[in-house]
Amino acid sequence: MSLLPWTFLLSLLGAGAALAAGRHSAAAARRVALGTVLASWAVVVAAAFRFTPAPRLQTLVDLAWIPALGVRFHLAVDGISLTLLMLTGIAATAGVLFSWNIEERTGEFFAFYLTLIAGVYGVFLSADAFLFFVFYELAIVPKYFLIAIWGSTNREYGAMKLVLYSFAGSALVLAGLLWAYAAGGGHGFGFEDLAAAAAGFTRGQQIGMFALVFFGFAVLAGLFPFHTWAPTGHVAAPTAASMLLAGVVMKLGAYGCLRVAMPLFPAGLDFWQPLVAWLAVIGIVYAGLVALVQDDCKFVIGYSSVSHMGFVMLGLAAANLRSVAGAVLQMFSHGVIAGLLFAVVGRMVYDRTHTRKLAELRLLPLARLLPFAAVVFVLAGLASMGLPGFSGFPAELSILIGAWQAAPLWAAVAALGVLVAAAFTLRVVVATFFGPATPGGEAAPLPAPLPPITWPERAGALLLLGATVVVGLKPDLLLNWIVPSLHSPLLQAALKGGTP
């Protein structure tokens, strides 16, 4: 188990090494980056084999850090964090593979990229709110540079908006945590210390603290109406950054809601639950409808991410064992699927055709020019529609069941979102690859051939597809980690009934 801290240590070391290697050659930087993400993923896999599910956080490291404030360097893991560490390992590896064609300032690109990864790993391992916050900020800063330097459409605007939203969200979180720390007598920032202190808070205090911390994190999770940074940020970002942003960084927000806000302030959860759930279901349907009318296919996927994260937030808000288990599964599932969609649109298609406009892509017989990309996009689209056989289905089914137990109307509106998701996904898949240029078959002459799909693209696509299919057919692989963790005393305080 004590292997796991190596995930972010390796990533940080790799960031430095990539920077150094980048001065030498771009190829060296790439190899360093790939080696780093593979090594840290291997650490997660090794730890997963040794992992025994238990209803508590299992401490890895616990050192005094700032004794005066009661801050500890406390890392711990449970089934929920392990699921997300696994997601990070997979998404990070795929991201490097899909960044293989970055030629401009390659070393720096991967240095920022790996720093971001290190921050993400750190967040998922922290068992101390202060440490959590440090890693969280570590993940936000490199995002700005990745988008502002290597981005495309409107990159300065997208980067700035994203960072301002993120910082505003973290400011709320920080205010909430400091309030809780002070009100609890300043004993410490450990989740368990804070929870012990929070038990003595008044209902009013809990309601206020929950609002600050939960909605602060919810900004990053893309909860409607705080989601507007997400589509512009995704569109502006280079492919790998879009993949990580949608795949992993949005999960940081949802993870914060689940790990910090919900268990610490159960009375607050009780008070805010209807509002959060309604915002989530509105987001599911609204973002889906917006995605239905976009002309830039990256915007379609950006809004689809908001819609899918709505399911995560609904699962959290319904706050029973099944819905939260579904929400964690959905975090994994969406991370993989969104990564795949962005990879096809951003890397396989845009880098070759230099357009993302559906009206223009429609006129290219892309299914014949890039058959591999077409097959991957169709499968990713099916996964994104929540079709059975892919990871999104068990996740959304669990969330719907749990939401129904909490309030049938939430589930009913969310089910509408499933339909909208099918409509916009079908539209973007068909318009991108199967436009009117396709049915002509061999008759129509092919335009100039596009550069063929490269091996890193194939490897990355197969990795992500494999992950969504394996989890879709055998969700127990992850649920057997997740469900026992939901029985921990901390989370039980937040969850209400419902059998697993």
Next chain:
Amino acid sequence: MNGPPILSAIIFAPFAGALLLALVPRARPAAVRAVALAASLSTLALALACAGSFDRGAAGYQLVERHAWISSLNVHYYLGLDGLSLVLILLTGIVAPAGLAVSWSQARDPRLFSLLFLAAQGSALGVFLALDFFHWFLFWELSLVPTFFLIKLWGGAGASRAAYQFVIYTLAGSAFLLLGFAAIFAATGSLDFAALGRLGASGELSARLASLGGFWPEAVFLGVLAGFAVKVPLYPFHTWLPAAYAEAPTGVSMFLTGVMSKMGVYGFLRILWPLFPAALHAAAGPLLWLALGGVVFGAFAATRQDDLKRMVAYSSLNHVSYCLMALFAVVSPAGPSAPAATAALSGAILQMFNHGLSASALFLCIGVLESRAGGRRGLGDFGGVRSAAPIFAGLCGIAMFSSLGLPGLNGFVGEFLIFRGVFGLAPWAAAVGCLGLLGTALFLLTFWQRVFHGPRAGAAAGEFRDLAGPNFVVLGALVALMFLFGLLPGLLTGIYNPLVTAWVGGLPTP
């Protein structure tokens, strides 16, 4: 439980064939055809093997395969075979290879076409054999993917729109179905059709759902109903049907009407009825009117069509509605008479099979006409085909009379049983349903006269080759089966009689 997993083999054979096709070089169409047809036909061989060892005296599931799958959702890998599913996998085993075999004259990418077709066949077989909602829904949804692309990429001029309409409409139904089962799971903790059927029969399921209060128990029922009503389709949810059937390429139209429309009827019989007997009884009056609407509207809409393919599409709506009419007539009285209910339900299952044969044969005939006429298929585009192509005209005529329900051919037995049963249960419904028979006679005879009789005209004025090759083999085989099951309907009814007896035994007694 023991023995080889033959049901899994039936489902996976087409998928294995599809995988194999992906490895066959595109440039070797002969190899593609051989692999595809072998994979498709292998399910028929396996289904016949099942029929051979099938215990005809038992009503329960046989050859059951059940393994733990997803423990946290209490989901099992659960397959089982009873009389109803056996009839339907036999039908799939016949119609799917037939549809595949007649599709190869279309030149464009036979490999991809066959691959998608096999995937559609495998999913349909999965729907007919899976007994756990999770497992079943996997195939139910999966079946849409290949059919969407088959219609969109190989269909006619309006195919793109038709494919969208078909898939979005069906997915809307599925979304309600999914929500309904989320609610059922929340109430019972089970997704197992057999276990839920027991809860449904004892009234436990409706009692648990009733605790939700408000309109929610009815909403769950309506959600599940909507999923199947769209798929069958039940009038007025049929609006996707004419376009999808007409725009799809011939082989796919055969599969859509022969097999996929049966998935919806199957859902009514296997899932909706056992789970919600009381709610279905309460709703049977209006539903019976809707089924009659489909019977009458389908037939008369068909008389108004000029496009032959749309004509047969509407006639499919009419024929499938008979099955639903029988079911709704059985559940509507408080205590139905047992012989009438037995006849109606037997007829409904037989009608599913028979319609699969006759409608796919008719779509094949129209496909032949269309290919001879360079894509035109209006009533006025032909004349005197009988003298130009006597063999084709003869076989096509037999298929029409089978569809019409002429005694001696298969269609007669099913419709006769349905009408006999419905007459004993709801005489007025049988009377209204007769209008549908009249309409069917009208449009089929118009079709026969305008296209096959009279002086040679339109596409038949010049050279018009008679039937040959795969089309001849397939149409000939279908017609032979029409005679076989018309003269010996006991071959099929013997399979599912105990099941129908058990169903009727579970009905409230008068």
